[in-house]
Amino acid sequence: MAGYDNDLEQLNAIRVELDNREETVFSPFATLSRSGIRRRVNESGADLGYRQHFSQDVDRILHSLAYTRYIDKTQVFYLTRNDHITHRVLHVQLVSKIARTIGRFLRLNEDLIEAVSLGHDIGHTPFGHDGETILSELCEQSGVGYFYHSVQSVQFLEKVERKGRGWNLCLQTLDGILCHDGEIHQERLEPDSEKDFIRLDEEIRRKRANPGTQLRPMTLEGCVMRFADTISYIGRDIEDAIRLRIIKRSDIPESCVKHLGDSNGAIVFNLVTDVIRNSIGKPYIAFSPQISESLKTLKKFNMEAIYQNPSIKPHTSLIRDNFRRMFETFSADIEQNHFDSVIYAGFLENMAPSYVEGHDVREIVRDFIAGMTDRYFLEQCPDHMRPAYRMVPGNEGPEK
Helix, strand or coil, X not given: CHHHHHHHHHHHHHHHHHHHHHHHHCCCCCCCHHHCCECCCCCCHHHHCCXXXXXXXXXXXXXXXXXXXXXXXXXXXXXXXXXXXXXXXXXXXXXXXXXXXXXXXCCCCHHHHHHHHHHCCCCCCCCHHHHHHHHHHHHHHHCCCCCCHHHHHHHHHHHHCCCCCCCXXXXXXXXXXXXXCCCCCCCEECCCCCCCHHHHHHHHHHHHHCCCCCCCCCCHHHHHHHHHHHHHHHHHHHHHHHHCCCCCHHHCCHHHHHHHCCXXXXXXXXXXXXXXXXXXXXXXXXXXXXXXXHHHHHHHHHHHHHHCCHHHCCCHHHHHHHHHHHHHHHHHHHHCCCCCCHHHHHHHCCCCHHHHHCCCHHHHHHHHHHCCCHHHHHHCCCHHHCCCCEECCCCCCCCC
């Protein structure tokens, strides 16, 4: 044991050295790893380890069951058999890469950026934003507040994962996840640094009561991730829509092509470069006015030409019916102690008493349904109500 203790002491010394180095290498506006704050400070030695706070958060998110389920969650296009279309797991990886690139040039904490990036969409429902809208309607009607995926991401990581024990992530990580709101367009974003866990819980309550509530991250790293979320999906969704023959490249507004380009690669490069140029040495993250306006126009184009295009949503009504049927069925299963229901075997079995006692039946059902992958959701649908996948062009195999 003496040898083990000496090795551990050496590793802890390296951690202190890494923490100290951040003070000389990072921007004065960066978040230092030693500033990480957790709800539970008395973790066991095995849990605490010798890693820096936000690096440890990255590992915990990567090892969460909710992260594993990203693999079969819709990004934009659901019930589509095409191997080249973006799924949620690729989206969060792209966000992480783009955000860390920006963070590196701004000399920010890349571990915190990565943790927020990888965890920000864990609360998304099956079938993307359409599923989110449907589940939110059901939750609001049942009296447990609106559903919003950023709030649910925190819910999973704090109260559902590890059979209700949660991962005890840092406040700065959870705050960045809660406040990511990539759909909101802003030319400039400055952190709201005066936060603690009491404030975090209050913002969660406000967001549940009104999904339109706008929140600001407490760290510059959280602000970077919020910009990177938009940068990662705006051009990628266009490429997917072109591949599925929903739009043509020539449909992209000329003003956007002029300033941003007409391919995902060009759009990402120009947006990332603009953010870095306009944020170096600043206590905020910003686009230039011209690029910001072009991005705003492009987001409007995507909304009208892609996201609201009825051709990509032929089964929305059927999916809505299945959401409602499951919500009502699983609620009744719990209330009537139907222990053979999948909500027991697939979710509540061995769940910590603190979770069961601390949540209303409808909240438990919300968590169960929100955590489903697209495939698992479809498996719960009766045969006559199960929507079919569509074969689409462009799925002929690896491209040359």
